[in-house]
Amino acid sequence: MTPDKILVIVVGLVAIVFVYWFFMNKKDKKAVAVSGSIDIKVEGGYNPEVISVPVGKTTTLNFTRTDPTGCLEEVVFGDFNIRKILPLNQKVFIQITPNKIGEFTYSCGMNMYHGKIIVE
Ligand SMILES: [Cu+2]
Structure with a gap:
């Protein structure tokens, strides 16, 4: 095997591992079911990032920002x-x-950090 063929194989394997990791990571973000109200921490993003709330009902989101990032x-x-x-x-x-x-x-105001609300 020539070095360039080995390189192609290695790059291919790395790409496959990355794709798996990427999608596994996405799946990990399970929605936190909320009824009534929830505390959301704002630090390097929103935590929890994904919540689910019932349709037609009022949900209160209590945001507390501890991250000084403007x-x-x-x-x-x-x-x-x-x-x-x-x-x-x-x-x-x-x-x-x-x-x-x-x-x-x-x-956020600059559309850089995101949170998700699933209404169901
Ligand atoms: Cu921003």
């Missing part, structure tokens, strides 16, 4: 027309009452 200062719920500033180490309550089933994402 990027996370604002949270935007495009589908719900909500845009809020999250002061450091302060609880900010955001209420949503989704009236249709589906998946809705929210993000």
Whole structure:
């Protein structure tokens, strides 16, 4: 076997492992079922990142930002027309009452970090 053939095989194997790892990782983000209210920590992203809420009911999301990154200062719920500033180490309550089933994402003001709300 020539070195370039070995290289092709190695690169191929690495790519396969990466694809597996990528999709396994995605599956790992299981939705946290919420009824009523939930605390969401804002630090390097949103934690929990994926939540599920019941349709037609009001759910309160309590955001607490402990990350000084200015990027996370604002949270935007495009589908719900909500845009809020999250002061450091302060609880900010955001209420949503989704009236249709589906998946809705929210993000920081620059659309870099994302969270997901599954309405079911
Ligand atoms: Cu941002």
